[in-house]
Amino acid sequence: MKAKWLHTLVLATATASIAIDQPKAPLPATTASGVFLGKSGKPMAGARLILCEALEDQGKIRLLPDVPTVTADPAGRFTMKGFKPGRYTVIYLPAGTNAAIPNEIDLSPLEAVDKSPVPLLNRVEIGTDKPYDAKPWTKQFTLMKGHTFWSMGQNMKIWNATVRRGPSGPFLELRKGAIALQNFDDKAELKLQAWSY
Numbered sequence: 001m002k003a004k005w006l007h008t009l010v011l012a013t014a015t016a017s018i019a020i021d022q023p024k025a026p027l028p029a030t031t032a033s034g035v036f037l038g039k040s041g042k043p044m045a046g047a048r049l050i051l052c053e054a055l056e057d058q059g060k061i062r063l064l065p066d067v068p069t070v071t072a073d074p075a076g077r078f079t080m081k082g083f084k085p086g087r088y089t090v091i092y093l094p095a096g097t098n099a100a101i102p103n104e105i106d107l108s109p110l111e112a113v114d115k116s117p118v119p120l121l122n123r124v125e126i127g128t129d130k131p132y133d134a135k136p137w138t139k140q141f142t143l144m145k146g147h148t149f150w151s152m153g154q155n156m157k158i159w160n161a162t163v164r165r166g167p168s169g170p171f172l173e174l175r176k177g178a179i180a181l182q183n184f185d186d187k188a189e190l191k192l193q194a195w196s197y
Contacts, residue, residue: 046095
């Protein structure tokens with residue numbers, strides 16, 4: 001009985017060793033370059049950009065395997081490497097910001113609505129003439145300065161915004177009420193914009 005147990009242990013250890021020694025599949029040789037600017041045109045120098053998959057049907061974003069990341073140079077330029085071509089979103093940490101990045105972020109709280117200050121207006125973007133200050137939005141998120149809303153009569157929803165998750169990030173971008181997405185194709189040239197900067 002003892003010998004069978006020992007034999008099973010040796011076999012399991014050998015199998016685990018073989019699995020560990022298997023080389024990982026190489027990362028794709030794709031690259032995409034671009035510039036990351038604030039809405040003001042100022043480069044987002046030193047921002048750490050992280051490529052994420054948008055699970056739109058689930059209202060979530062998820063880090064990609066091997067987490068492609070890059071830091072923008074002083075002119076806001078960046079080159080992202082090692083991803084499969086597709087449509088992705090970018091979350092980021094501005095220069096000087098440090099935060100834990102979860103593997104998955106639930107975006108459903110960003111779909112919430114709030115009471116509109118102009119209930120007679122319908123299907124109009126509000127906040128374009130006078131920028132709104134930063135505003136907490138549910139317990140998880142903060143809308144950064146300059147965000148806009150879409151008026152739907154009595155209620156309004158987030159329209160264009162830089163959104164911070166938690167007290168220090170990561171930050172993400174919403175455009176026309178949805179997570180901002182970009183086509184990351186091999187050799188693509190991209191222009192990313194931070195709404196609140």
